[in-house]
Amino acid sequence: MILLATFASLRWGEVAALRRMDLDLKAGTVSVRQQHVELDTGELLVGPPKSHGGLRTVAIPEAIIPALRQRLDPFTEPAPVALVFTGANGGILRRSNFRRAVKWSETTKKIGVPGLPFHDLGHTGNTIAASAGASLHDLMARMGHEQRTRHDDLPASRRRRTRASPTR
Template sequence: MEAQLTTGDWTDPQRAKVKLGDYAAKWISERTNLRPRTVEIYTGLLRRHVVPHLGNAPLSKIDTAMVREWRATLTGNGVGASEVAKAYRFLRAVLMTAADDRIIPRNPCRIRGAGEEEPEERPVLTVAKVFELADLVPVRLRALILLATFASLRWGEVAALRRMDVDLNAGTVSVRQQHVELDTGELLVGPPKSRAGVRTIAFPSAIIPALQDHLDDFTDPEDDALIFTGARGGTLRRSNFRRAADWAKNTTKIGFPGLHFHDLRHTGNTIAASSGATLRDLMERMGHDSVRAAMIYQHPIAEADRKIANAMNGKIAEVLPSKASDH
């Protein structure tokens, strides 16, 4: 023990007897900076994938071989590759803390590439298909489809937009907050998922008429009124949107069965990337963290961002000339 103390390899034998399931649950509860949705995700991973296999194992007994066997068991039970990677990253983070606290000598999660995800390739719609889908859904949802796509917005971001967030004269939308729906059904309103998520985005002028019509017909006049709401004026939830838009039927009708709402953002990102914008410009537009640690949403729209919107406008005009000439 004296030698271990000298070399820094000493671990606490009493704390090492703690069961992984108990330690991981405490690990989640002690991270007060986690977002509610992240807590929900971690708790689910712990309940579904960690506790049934490793929950009763003392921390001191968990080694790399056991972790490797656990991971293989999950895969063998039909758990998807992405879910297995998430569970592994969660376990690795928990045990890294145990190692940092000198409860165990080192983190046993040492399987190369086990935490990496290779998500399936998602579909990219053509501009014509975006407008086709927008024309199929009820008119009160048409502008939502167009803005989510051509401003590269996440569902929670577009659902939280208020009248004051859209400037039709400047052709911009400001993302200040987002809606987060928990598995319990609770709806939370908070800041975007990262500091870079607070941003102001230029959108193509071709969609301004649709936005103007929507604001006139479906949005209350107050500055803080939600732009997109349910048929009765309530907060628009993802499930309500899917039903109202007849999403499964209409996405199949345009030739994209199984399309996710997030694929609209993916489509917008792809179109933006094809405009020749730099990586930094794209990351700012998409609301991703970059070398610039923080974003100020009031920051003026960069010239490069306006070029992105203009390039989108040109692509829309090529496919649907009437759409770009309406304004």
């Protein structure tokens, strides 16, 4: 889970919602099609990513594919819709249960990054991708950020207002 979050720049809700059919280990890709959202009430919702740009397919490094295979075969049901990562009883994995099970605070301290938020794993992966030559466009796509190319595509509240310069 940590390898995918890091090297595919996935958010918590995206990696927690991954199903077997979302991983194509032969092609070396992961497709983000949905996310899990935990409300303050504890209710879990399943839905699309937060933006259109969040629907994406991301390349994953060949180096982590063996670890993913080791995870899938013994721990994930064979059905295409089976969740890749589940809680202790086979249900949806909750962030709080994950943090407790892996002793997140202690673990991040041991590896020299105390207090590392799970969210920052994706930023770490993008830093690695940038150092390998990924463009800003590629980095934004990996993280599911929408890319606007035209001024008119921006919401009116975000358009820069300019005045016509006087002619001489």
